[in-house]
Amino acid sequence: MSYGLNKFLKKVLPKGLFYRALIIVAAPVILLQITISVVFFDSIWIKANKGMTRSLVGEIKTLFDVYNSKNISNTNFLTDVYKKNFDFVINIKENEKLPETRSDRRFSPMDRSLRRELKPVFGQDYWFDTVTYLDLVDLRILLNNEVIQIFFPKDKIAPSSVRVFVMWITLPSFLLILIAIMFLRNQTRPIVNLAKAAERFGKGEMIDSLRPSGSSEIRKATFEFDRMIKRINRHLTQRSEMLSGISHDLRTPLTRLKLQLAMMDKKETANKMAEDIDEMEKMLNDYLQYAKSQGEETSVKIKLNDLINSILKNYDTNKYTFNFEDEIQIEGRKNLIKRCISNIVGNGLSYGSKVFVELKKSINSAVIIIEDNGPGIPKNEYLNVFKPFYRVDKSRGLNKSGVGLGLSLAQDIVRSHGGNISLSESRHKGLLVKISLPF
Numbered sequence: 299m300s301y302g303l304n305k306f307l308k309k310v311l312p313k314g315l316f317y318r319a320l321i322i323v324a325a326p327v328i329l330l331q332i333t334i335s336v337v338f339f340d341s342i343w344i345k346a347n348k349g350m351t352r353s354l355v356g357e358i359k360t361l362f363d364v365y366n367s368k369n370i371s372n373t374n375f376l377t378d379v380y381k382k383n384f385d386f387v388i389n390i391k392e393n394e395k396l397p398e399t400r401s402d403r404r405f406s407p408m409d410r411s412l413r414r415e416l417k418p419v420f421g422q423d424y425w426f427d428t429v430t431y432l433d434l435v436d437l438r439i440l441l442n443n444e445v446i447q448i449f450f451p452k453d454k455i456a457p458s459s460v461r462v463f464v465m466w467i468t469l470p471s472f473l474l475i476l477i478a479i480m481f482l483r484n485q486t487r488p489i490v491n492l493a494k495a496a497e498r499f500g501k502g503e504m505i506d507s508l509r510p511s512g513s514s515e516i517r518k519a520t521f522e523f524d525r526m527i528k529r530i531n532r533h534l535t536q537r538s539e540m541l542s543g544i545s546h547d548l549r550t551p552l553t554r555l556k557l558q559l560a561m562m563d564k565k566e567t568a569n570k571m572a573e574d575i576d577e578m579e580k581m582l583n584d585y586l587q588y589a590k591s592q593g594e595e596t597s598v599k600i601k602l603n604d605l606i607n608s609i610l611k612n613y614d615t616n617k618y619t620f621n622f623e624d625e626i627q628i629e630g631r632k633n634l635i636k637r638c639i640s641n642i643v644g645n646g647l648s649y650g651s652k653v654f655v656e657l658k659k660s661i662n663s664a665v666i667i668i669e670d671n672g673p674g675i676p677k678n679e680y681l682n683v684f685k686p687f688y689r690v691d692k693s694r695g696l697n698k699s700g701v702g703l704g705l706s707l708a709q710d711i712v713r714s715h716g717g718n719i720s721l722s723e724s725r726h727k728g729l730l731v732k733i734s735l736p737f
Contacts, residue, residue: 316486323478331471335464344407351411351455357384358448359419362439365390365446387449394445396425396438403429408456412437428452488512492520499527500716503597503629552579600635602626602657602664602735609640610655617647622657626664628735630715635735638711639666641704642731646670650728663717666733669724680721684709708733 312318357380364376380386403409409428412435416424423440430436435455437448488511499505508524510517555575603625610618646653650672658665675683682688686706708731712719717735724730 315489316482319482319486320479323482324475327471327474331467334467344411347407347411347456348414351415354450354454355415355419358437358439361388361448362420362441362446366441384454385451389447391445391447393443396423396440396445408452411455485512485516488516488520492516492523495527496523497716552582597629597631600628600630600632602628602666605632605636606639606655606657606666609636609643613643613647617651618643618653618655620655620657623659626657626659628664628737630735634711635715638708638733639668641708642668642733645704646672646729646731649673650726652726654724654726660734663734663736666735668731668733669726670728671724671726672728674723674728675721677723683721 311321361376361380377388380388406428409426412426412428416426420439425438427436431449433452434449435452437450439446439448491511492508495505495508505527508520508527510520510524512520552575556572560572603622606620606622610620643653643655646668647670650670652671654667654669656667656669658667683705688706709719712733712735715735717733719734720732722730722732
């Protein structure tokens with residue numbers, strides 16, 4: 299039962315910190331206001347209303363008894379006194395009947411009190427109207443063939459302090475909740491900014507220095523997160539610069555080796571060694587290009603439909619199909635994403651005769667599916683092919699056009715944008731590559 303209640307509350311309650319904190323602050327204030335209002339209304343206002351109504355009915359009953367005694371002098375005297383001292387307006391209407399239309403309100407506390415006090419005294423020989431006049435009550439009592447009509451102020455049976463009480467208990471509550479909203483928004487804004495910065499950093503975007511704000515705990519978390527970002531960026535920059543330097547320095551001895559091989563007499567051996575050197579040089583060139591674009595490029599808005607079309611237009615139209623639902627836009631480093639998709643499309647056409655590209659939208663990410671009709675990859679090799687320089691000996695084996703960095707770089711690019719890449723068997727008996735990139 300407790301688990302079911304917790305599950306229900308999790309579904310009903312808001313997910314955001316600001317709204318949860320607002321409920322924590324506002325709920326006690328509202329409950330307190332409702333409790334005080336109910337206690338006041340039940341214990342004070344209704345009892346006061348009941349006492350005032352009973353007193354008024356007693357005054358009217360006195361007037362009614364005097365008038366029923368047929369003592370004209372006493373009746374006139376008492377009528378004048380009531381008009382003078384109690385603000386009553388009394389009219390005697392002969393040969394009239396009570397109105398047949400019902401004008402009292404069933405759920406009105408004022409009308410309910412009048413009915414409760416008038417019925418034991420006058421039975422069914424009365425009629426009143428509290429709606430027609432703003433500040434007056436029209437009360438009519440039947441006596442033989444005459445109707446005694448009495449107009450009296452509403453404040454004789456309804457304490458005016460109730461409105462003042464409701465106003466004073468409601469306005470401060472709203473004011474306190476408004477102040478709480480202002481303070482809570484100021485306290486939750488730094489947390490929201492920190493979460494957005496973490497999300498952007500997870501997508502591979504460059505984050506400027508974060509300005510700590512809010513409470514001391516949030517300031518400390520922001521400060522430490524900013525230091526962590528700088529350490530990671532510094533580490534990545536040093537790694538890229540070191541490997542780029544090594545790759546650049548290796549090109550010089552490779553060039554010398556190529557010149558020396560060209561001067562060798564044994565051309566067959568020289569040609570085999572030249573092929574190995576060309577492959578090593580391609581590895582270095584691929585990595586240098588990747589490292590350069592990763593370090594210098596900034597994130598921009600990318601229309602994936604146009605980007606994929608620009609990649610596929612370099613191939614024969616008979617070698618690919620491209621299906622998409624609607625235009626999808628993400629934020630990322632355009633050249634890196636273009637290089638990632640180009641590597642996978644190129645691999646597909648290297649091992650198969652046609653690639654099938656599909657672009658669709660999920661709940662919070664863009665999904666790119668690239669399939670080919672080649673020999674495919676064994677399922678037990680799906681994880682290994684993402685390793686740098688790894689080659690599959692079976693089916694998709696050694697290929698002169700590749701050096702084993704394509705899928706490794708593609709995975710690095712996708713993950714640096716906060717996405718995911720996975721492999722599976724294609725519907726066309728080849729390889730299926732699924733790329734998910736967050737919006």
